[in-house]
Structure formats: C-alpha cells, structure tokens
Amino acid sequence: MSSVDVIDRQAKQGAASALKWLIDLGIALSAERNSARLLERIVLGAKELTNADGGTLYLRTANDTLRFVILRNDTLNVAMGGTTGKVITFPELPMFKDGQPNHNNVATHVALTSTTINIPDAYTAENFDFSGTKKFDETTGYRSKSFLTVPLRNHQAEVVGVLQLINAQIPGSKEVLGFTEDQQELVEALASQAAVALTNQQLIAEQRNLFDAFINIMAAAVDAKSAYTGGHCQRVPVLTEMLAETACNQSDGPFADFALNEDQWYELKVAGGLHDVGKVTTPVHVMDKSTKLETIFDRITEVRTRYEVLRRDAEIEYLRGVVDGGNEEELRVKRDARLIRLDDEIAFLKQVNVGGEFLPDPKIDRIKAIATQEWELESEKRPLLDENEVMNLSIRRGTLNDDERKIINDHIVITIQMLEALPFPKTMKNVPEIAGGHHEKMDGTGYPRGLTRDQLSLPARMMGIADIFEALTAADRPYKKPKTLSESMQIMFFMVKDKHIDIDLFELFLRERVFEKYAERFLLPEQIDTVDVDKYLGQLEAIRNPPPPPAEGAQEKRA
Structure with missing residues (x-):
C-alpha cells in the first residue's frame, strides 16, 4: 500500500472525529473575544486538521493589500504574530500592481478570485511566481512543497483574509505530501467558520470604536461648552480609573476582594466619560458665571x-x-x-x-x-x-444663587435620564448608577436621590472622590484659585468627617498616594506641595475608633 493510500485511509477513518473536532473548533472560535488568540487559533486549528508543517494568515487591508498577522513553521521553529509578542515585519502583499490585479502571487490571486488553490509542489507550479519561496529555501535549507491557500469569506461573500498552509505531512512522519481533497474541504469549512468569527469580532470592534467616539465627542462637547471646565470630563475618568486600579491591586483590607473584569473596566470608562453629559442642557451663562452679577454680560x-x-x-x-x-x-x-x-x-x-x-x-x-x-x-x-x-x-x-445652583445640580438628573434612556447591554447596565452617583454623599444628604453609602456601588463612590478632587485642583475655574495638594487633602478630610465621602476610599487615596500620580500629570508645579499622609491616616483611624465616652462615675468625680 502506497503512502498516499495510507493517508487517504487514515483520513476516512478519522472523518467522524475530524468533523467533531471541526465543530468544537468552530464553537471555540465563536466564543473567543481576544483578537490575537482568535487569529492564532485559526492557523493552529488548520495545521492540526491537516498535519501541516506551517501556516500563514493574512488579513485584507482597506488599501487592498494582504497583511501578515500569523506565521508558524514547526520545522524552522518560527512563531510570529498572535500572542507571541513577535511582530511580523514582512511587507504587505499588494493585490494590485500598476492598477492591474496581482495574480502572480498565489495568496493575492486567492484574495482576488475568492477561490481555493491547492498546489502539490510549488517547484513545478506554472501559474504562480514561487521564486521568492525557492530563494528562501536556498537560504534556510528548507523545502517548501505543498501549498493549500484558502480564502476567508464573510457573510457578504467578501474576502476578508487568506489562510495558507504548507507541507502536509503523514502523522508521525516528516514525509511531505500534497493536501487531499478531504483536507481541503475541512480547511474550507474551517475558513468559513473563521471568517464569520473574525467578521463578528471586527463588527464588535467597529461598534465599540463608534461608541467610544460618541463618548469622546459628548465629553468634549460638555467641556467645549464652557471655557472654564475644559478637560473636566477627560480628567475625572482618568482619576477614577487610577483609584479603581489601586483598589484592584490590594491584597488585604477592605478592597482585598475588589476586582474588575474586562467588561467592568469598560463600563467604568463609559460611565466616566458620560458622568456630566447632562450639562449639554445647562445654559452657558450659568455654567460660565464667573462673577455674581454675570448673566449674558457682567452687570x-x-x-x-x-x-x-x-x-x-x-x-x-x-x-x-x-x-x-x-x-x-x-x-x-x-x-x-x-x-x-x-x-x-x-x-x-x-x-x-x-x-x-x-x-x-x-x-x-x-x-x-x-x-x-x-x-x-x-x-x-x-x-x-x-x-x-x-x-x-x-x-x-x-x-451662583439658589436658582442657578439648582440648574447646575439638575445636570445630574438630566445625566441619569439620558443614560437610563440608552439601551445599554447587560455588560454596561450599571453605567447610569455609576455616572449618576458622583454627587451623592455617604450620609444620604447628597443629590439627586439622597443615596447612602450602602446604596452606592464602589465605582460610584470612587467617581465621587475623583470629581471632588478634580474640582478642587482644577486651574480653569473662574471663581477660585486652584487648591494645592495639602489644601485639597484638608478639605477632603473634613468631608470624610462629615460623612460626605467614603472613608475607606479616601484612606486608599492617601496611603497609596494616588493624588501624587494624578498631580504629576495634571497639576501646576506650584500646586504640588507636601501632604502629611501619616497625620491624616492617624486621624482617620481615630474617626473609625473614637475613644469611649467617660463613665458616669468619672464625670461626677470631675464635677
């Protein structure tokens, strides 16, 4: 029995298991959310299906070129792209040269024609230019022989990429054979599933990019509306995320169990970007009221x-x-x-x-x-x-007078109404609560809903601290000078005593010196002074554990 007969027989015997494996791989590809791992799985899955020595995945660019994204070769011990961290520096393959379709290269030909090309031996192929391949073989001592090049078509029958496998081998042997029809059909089925998974991920990425752009535009619109709060909607999310990251890094204490997954981090980012979106409805003459008598002009x-x-x-x-x-x-x-x-x-x-x-x-x-x-x-x-x-x-x-203060305060009501009207997916269902809670106080005296500490999520309490610290230190307010670090810490300490901000988060803010990291990026040099962190930490401990009141007998004795 020839080696070809052997591999055909093995292929038939393994058809059922190969089909099951293909289905399982398709499910895995559909569930994969990391783009690098997805691309890598496509190539590794195809290699395993065909016992190929090497595999390359190209993605089509907007400029009609094929870009290398994954490159694997077991014999040469080459692994580039994907999760390897090794960047592929090979030039992109042009699908058109001098305005004409590039059919000389097998990969670009497949992308142009949307057809599979199965070549038993590149050295005897007549329709494609493999001179570069032969030169590579001369340099490395490798023998590039069989090639299977398959298009990845999306739901609109557009070619989004090309999968190329090289040198099919007999299992357990290094003998190179051509890719069989059965193998070709399996890889084409895999390519179809891969294209769907890849397109879905691209569509999700495009939607997220669109949504991110919307968030940035709305935040920029709020900041641009007032020359005196420019940058507020950019700075508050940064500080909130700094505080959240610090909390995630704690191994003991009240934040030992606090963690955010990828969806929750994005939810926090969205909430931060939209936390003041209601200000788009606030009259400019109120937002920009730099003096008491100012309306459209200063009276x-x-x-x-x-x-x-x-x-x-x-x-x-x-x-x-x-x-x-x-x-x-x-x-x-x-x-x-x-x-x-x-x-x-x-x-x-x-x-x-x-x-x-x-x-x-x-x-x-x-x-x-x-x-x-x-x-x-x-x-x-x-x-x-x-x-x-x-x-x-x-x-x-x-x-601001009382009426104007109410108008300003109402921006958070409008913010909540606007955010609750948006059909957020489940992964972002907490955006209205996080964004809408940054003016609440721990004792329930804040606005707009008078929520207490236990009724507020931890991210909402973090954003409250970030909003206050940014406002205290902002250098673009018309009605006050920017506070120094020490002045800001003193004010915020009194807010802790009055149960306006979260004591645990303020302690973390101090102990891990989050305020200094923020100051390095956003504060003026003259605002950055020394803060006696140890003093405040001791005072916070006294607030948590006040001394017991004197016994009744001791009071009488002193009297």
Missing part, C-alpha cells in the same frame, strides 16, 4: 455706570454751590468726601462680585445699605441696586 458694568452718574452729580452740586456764592473750600471738602465714599463703595462691590469662599454678615449688611441709596436717570429716581442685584451680590460662596 457690574451697569453698577459702575450708576456710580459715574453719582460722581457727576457730586461735581455738578459742587459747581452749582460755587456759582451760587457758597464757600468754595467747604464745598470742595464735601465733594471730595463724597467721591471717596463712592469710590470705596464701587471698589467694595467689585470685590464681592468676584465671589469667594465665604461672605460674612457685615458685608451683606453693607450691600443692603448701599442698595438703599438712589440715583437719577431721566428725572426718575431709582435704587442704586435692585433686588436681583442685592440677592446675587449677597451670595455667600461662589457666584
């Missing part, structure tokens, strides 16, 4: 105009008094005192208009007193400050 200009009228009136009163024979020196002293008072008042109003950390009662009382004065326009007396101006100038913190 302090109108107030200054009124003071110029009062200054003019002071000059006119002085001149009329002189003309009427009054004491010029007394009139001048009275005028100068009035002008000094007016200058002092407008300077004061300009200063409080800027906003700040806190406006005390005496300054509010002075604003109200100034408002009782009058100025005259077209023979009509008017209050120096109207009720709306008094209300805005009397804002104690920042530049």
Whole structure:
C-alpha cells in the first residue's frame, strides 16, 4: 500500500472525529473575544486538521493589500504574530500592481478570485511566481512543497483574509505530501467558520470604536461648552480609573476582594466619560458665571455706570454751590468726601462680585445699605441696586444663587435620564448608577436621590472622590484659585468627617498616594506641595475608633 493510500485511509477513518473536532473548533472560535488568540487559533486549528508543517494568515487591508498577522513553521521553529509578542515585519502583499490585479502571487490571486488553490509542489507550479519561496529555501535549507491557500469569506461573500498552509505531512512522519481533497474541504469549512468569527469580532470592534467616539465627542462637547471646565470630563475618568486600579491591586483590607473584569473596566470608562453629559442642557451663562452679577454680560458694568452718574452729580452740586456764592473750600471738602465714599463703595462691590469662599454678615449688611441709596436717570429716581442685584451680590460662596445652583445640580438628573434612556447591554447596565452617583454623599444628604453609602456601588463612590478632587485642583475655574495638594487633602478630610465621602476610599487615596500620580500629570508645579499622609491616616483611624465616652462615675468625680 502506497503512502498516499495510507493517508487517504487514515483520513476516512478519522472523518467522524475530524468533523467533531471541526465543530468544537468552530464553537471555540465563536466564543473567543481576544483578537490575537482568535487569529492564532485559526492557523493552529488548520495545521492540526491537516498535519501541516506551517501556516500563514493574512488579513485584507482597506488599501487592498494582504497583511501578515500569523506565521508558524514547526520545522524552522518560527512563531510570529498572535500572542507571541513577535511582530511580523514582512511587507504587505499588494493585490494590485500598476492598477492591474496581482495574480502572480498565489495568496493575492486567492484574495482576488475568492477561490481555493491547492498546489502539490510549488517547484513545478506554472501559474504562480514561487521564486521568492525557492530563494528562501536556498537560504534556510528548507523545502517548501505543498501549498493549500484558502480564502476567508464573510457573510457578504467578501474576502476578508487568506489562510495558507504548507507541507502536509503523514502523522508521525516528516514525509511531505500534497493536501487531499478531504483536507481541503475541512480547511474550507474551517475558513468559513473563521471568517464569520473574525467578521463578528471586527463588527464588535467597529461598534465599540463608534461608541467610544460618541463618548469622546459628548465629553468634549460638555467641556467645549464652557471655557472654564475644559478637560473636566477627560480628567475625572482618568482619576477614577487610577483609584479603581489601586483598589484592584490590594491584597488585604477592605478592597482585598475588589476586582474588575474586562467588561467592568469598560463600563467604568463609559460611565466616566458620560458622568456630566447632562450639562449639554445647562445654559452657558450659568455654567460660565464667573462673577455674581454675570448673566449674558457682567452687570457690574451697569453698577459702575450708576456710580459715574453719582460722581457727576457730586461735581455738578459742587459747581452749582460755587456759582451760587457758597464757600468754595467747604464745598470742595464735601465733594471730595463724597467721591471717596463712592469710590470705596464701587471698589467694595467689585470685590464681592468676584465671589469667594465665604461672605460674612457685615458685608451683606453693607450691600443692603448701599442698595438703599438712589440715583437719577431721566428725572426718575431709582435704587442704586435692585433686588436681583442685592440677592446675587449677597451670595455667600461662589457666584451662583439658589436658582442657578439648582440648574447646575439638575445636570445630574438630566445625566441619569439620558443614560437610563440608552439601551445599554447587560455588560454596561450599571453605567447610569455609576455616572449618576458622583454627587451623592455617604450620609444620604447628597443629590439627586439622597443615596447612602450602602446604596452606592464602589465605582460610584470612587467617581465621587475623583470629581471632588478634580474640582478642587482644577486651574480653569473662574471663581477660585486652584487648591494645592495639602489644601485639597484638608478639605477632603473634613468631608470624610462629615460623612460626605467614603472613608475607606479616601484612606486608599492617601496611603497609596494616588493624588501624587494624578498631580504629576495634571497639576501646576506650584500646586504640588507636601501632604502629611501619616497625620491624616492617624486621624482617620481615630474617626473609625473614637475613644469611649467617660463613665458616669468619672464625670461626677470631675464635677
């Protein structure tokens, strides 16, 4: 019995097992989510089906070339592409040369014609150019003989790649034979399954790329809407992911069991990118309100105009008094005192208009007193400050009044509504909760839903810390100077004491110095100062374990 008869007989006997193996491989290919492993499995599966010595997988590019993605040869001990980490540097194969189809190369011919080519011996093939193959053999001492080149067609019958096998061998032997018809049919069936799996993965990747682009565009739109919060939607996700990665790396403590799989990491990324998407509905004049009197423009200009009228009136009163024979020196002293008072008042109003950390009662009382004065326009007396101006100038913190603060706060309500309206897949079902929870507080006094610590997921609590730290240290806010690291830690420590932010996460933020890693990327040099981490860690421990109250008897004794 010849060796050809032997391999045919073995092929027939193994047909059933080969079919089962092919089905199992097809299922595995469909389930594979890693693109490198998928490509590798296609080649290794085809090699195993045919007992081939080598295999190459090409993918078709948008420029109509074939790009090497997997290369294997057992005899030469070559393994490149896929999970090997070894980059294939061979040039891409052009499917067209000088505008004409490239039929000289067997791989490009298969891609162009969508037909399988089975060559028993490359050295006797007449229709294709194997000069490069022969030169390679001369250099390496290898003998390239049988070639099976199969197109990978997607559901639209488009060739998306080419699978090429080389040197079919008798099992247990190095004797090289041609690929049989049965082997060709098995590889073509595998190529069909592989093309479907590959196309599905490409479609999923394209959808994800599209969705990522949508997220980036929405985040950029929010940041671009306000010149004063540019970059916020980019920085908060970065810091959130820094904190999440740090938590994942813990081997003991409250985060020892915390871990995120690939889907959960992507879910966190999406939530971070869309955490402020509701701000697209927030009026620009509220988002960009850099002074208390600003609407479409800063109304302090109108107030200054009124003071110029009062200054003019002071000059006119002085001149009329002189003309009427009054004491010029007394009139001048009275005028100068009035002008000094007016200058002092407008300077004061300009200063409080800027906003700040806190406006005390005496300054509010002075604003109200100034408002009782009058100025005259077209023979009509008017209050120096109207009720709306008094209300805005009397804002104690920042530049927003209560109505405007509600508009700003409502952005998170809109965010949740927008995200809950999106048909997220199961792997991203928590995006609305994570993105919508970053203004909640651990004691339930936050907004919009008043959720407590136990009602918030850990990623949502992480984003809350990231949002606060970014806001404190941001250098692009019109109403405040950016905080230093030490100032930010002090403020956030008090927020822990008030049960506004998560104590465990803040401790992790401090102990692992996540704030420093963020500062290196995003803060100004003058903001980066020394933080006494050990001091805060000791104070956090005291918050967790407060000393017991003194016994009743001890109180009486002290009394």
